[in-house]
Amino acid sequence: MSDRPVVLVLGAGFGGIGVISKLKKAPVDIVLVDQHDYHTFRPLLYQVATDVLEPTTVGYPIRSFVDRQKNLSFTKATVTGVDLENQVVSFSDWEPQHYDYLVVALGGKANFLNISGAEEHSFPLYTLNDAVKLRQHVLTKFEAANKSHELVEAGALNVVIVGGGPTGVETAGAMAELYYSSLARDFPGLPVADASITLVEYGDRLLTMFDQGLSDYTKEALEERGVTVRLGESVTEIKADSVTLNSGQTLDAHTTVWGAGLSAVTLASALSDDLQHGRVPTEPMLHLAGRPEVFVIGDLAWTTDTKTEKVLPQLGSVALQAGEHVGKTIDRMTRKHKEPEPFSYFDKGSMATIGRKAAVAALPPDIHLTGMPAALVWGSVHLALLSGAENRAVAMTNWSFAYMHHDRPSRIIIDLEDED
Numbered sequence: 001m002s003d004r005p006v007v008l009v010l011g012a013g014f015g016g017i018g019v020i021s022k023l024k025k026a027p028v029d030i031v032l033v034d035q036h037d038y039h040t041f042r043p044l045l046y047q048v049a050t051d052v053l054e055p056t057t058v059g060y061p062i063r064s065f066v067d068r069q070k071n072l073s074f075t076k077a078t079v080t081g082v083d084l085e086n087q088v089v090s091f092s093d094w095e096p097q098h099y100d101y102l103v104v105a106l107g108g109k110a111n112f113l114n115i116s117g118a119e120e121h122s123f124p125l126y127t128l129n130d131a132v133k134l135r136q137h138v139l140t141k142f143e144a145a146n147k148s149h150e151l152v153e154a155g156a157l158n159v160v161i162v163g164g165g166p167t168g169v170e171t172a173g174a175m176a177e178l179y180y181s182s183l184a185r186d187f188p189g190l191p192v193a194d195a196s197i198t199l200v201e202y203g204d205r206l207l208t209m210f211d212q213g214l215s216d217y218t219k220e221a222l223e224e225r226g227v228t229v230r231l232g233e234s235v236t237e238i239k240a241d242s243v244t245l246n247s248g249q250t251l252d253a254h255t256t257v258w259g260a261g262l263s264a265v266t267l268a269s270a271l272s273d274d275l276q277h278g279r280v281p282t283e284p285m286l287h288l289a290g291r292p293e294v295f296v297i298g299d300l301a302w303t304t305d306t307k308t309e310k311v312l313p314q315l316g317s318v319a320l321q322a323g324e325h326v327g328k329t330i331d332r333m334t335r336k337h338k339e340p341e342p343f344s345y346f347d348k349g350s351m352a353t354i355g356r357k358a359a360v361a362a363l364p365p366d367i368h369l370t371g372m373p374a375a376l377v378w379g380s381v382h383l384a385l386l387s388g389a390e391n392r393a394v395a396m397t398n399w400s401f402a403y404m405h406h407d408r409p410s411r412i413i414i415d416l417e418d419e420d
């Protein structure tokens with residue numbers, strides 16, 4: 001054991017990866033912990049669910065970061081508690097660990113908003129497991145329907161997607177392309193063109209982070225691809241084979257995708273008595289009030305931007321920049337012996353894809369793009385952010401293949417419970 005300060009980083013998502021990247025020269029021992037041995041690139045989960053990318057392209061081995069950084073070690077373990085007084089973190093499957101600096105970057109989890117049946121019967125899209133489960137489910141429904149056309153009449157091929165934010169929109173567009181191109185060709189005996197894909201959004205427009213023009217474009221582009229968009233509707237009950245809306249209408253659908261809500265992890269309450277919408281309030285330097293050695297970042301944090309005075313959104317770009325800031329802060333304190341500085345978010349813009357040649361992007365100061373230009377910006381930004389040169393090459397190849405052939409290279413069922 002060295003006598004250097006221990007920096008314990010909980011979570012190897014965007015926030016955690018940001019922290020370690022700025023501590024390469026710091027005289028500290030970094031202990032990175034995650035319940036998985038891979039970093040999940042959540043913005044592309046919907047592409048795993050709709051057979052464009054393999055799970056390994058979106059999940060990057062965390063140990064690859066350790067290979068490249070001498071002061072970093074990684075342990076796969078699940079955090080269960082934080083004792084702020086004694087500076088100790090406990091785990092379900094590892095001995096308690098002491099820290100000198102703690103960075104909590106544990107993200108969030110799906111929030112089913114207490115809607116009856118949502119947790120049991122819908123498919124969230126928050127983890128790599130979620131994406132793989134959804135993909136297996138859809139392909140399994142097609143195989144079953146191919147053997148029994150009664151299932152088709154009962155709605156086995158219909159999909160309802162709940163939530164008109166980026167997750168819902170991107171999934172709806174990609175699902176429509178999977179259905180009406182690849183699966184329609186794969187299952188010529190099934191009436192795939194009649195299968196419905198319905199996107200349900202409570203508000204009066206999609207993608208509310210964009211202006212009305214981009215929201216309208218998104219709705220039209222989805223409808224052109226065969227998606228039914230239901231605005232001003234909410235879901236009141238989800239069953240294995242149907243979804244009921246607040247208007248009283250019941251849609252027969254054996255697949256419901258949940259893209260409507262996010263809540264903080266249970267551990268948040270160990271960090272603050274004053275949670276804001278389940279998130280942990282932080283000081284401008286991103287630490288807990290009265291605890292300059294404990295930083296909370298990313299989706300778990302409730303951070304007010306020092307420049308705009310607005311609460312920062314739960315975005316990968318926010319988590320990454322906050323993580324980098326905390327890494328620099330600890331480096332300043334331990335190596336440069338300087339005071340920490342407040343965090344300020346640099347907004348590089350927002351974007352979402354809808355499908356082939358269709359996307360929206362809003363870039364500062366006031367550039368709004370749609371169609372192919374937006375799709376190219378989206379592709380370049382996501383390629384740049386994806387971890388690992390090999391993953392970038394694979395994503396590029398699969399996107400080109402899907403674009404040129406209207407096809408999905410990864411549409412196979414891998415049944416892990418099948419013993420043969």
Ligand SMILES: Cc1cc2nc3c(=O)[nH]c(=O)nc-3n(C[C@H](O)[C@H](O)[C@H](O)COP(=O)(O)OP(=O)(O)OC[C@H]3O[C@@H](n4cnc5c(N)ncnc54)[C@H](O)[C@@H]3O)c2cc1C
Binds near residue numbers: 033
């Ligand atoms: C489907 C989807 C699409 C998205 N698209 C975009 C997009 O296009 N652009 C964008 O900017 N943002 C996007 N986001 C948001 C972005 O992914 C999040 O804001 C970002 O991942 C938050 O980073 P984080 O570090 O706070 O948490 P995460 O990236 O969620 O990382 C948290 C880590 O903590 C680990 N963990 C959690 N609990 C425990 C525990 N008890 N013990 C040990 N480890 C634990 C998890 O395994 C995970 O690795 C999307 C999110 C989703 C779900």
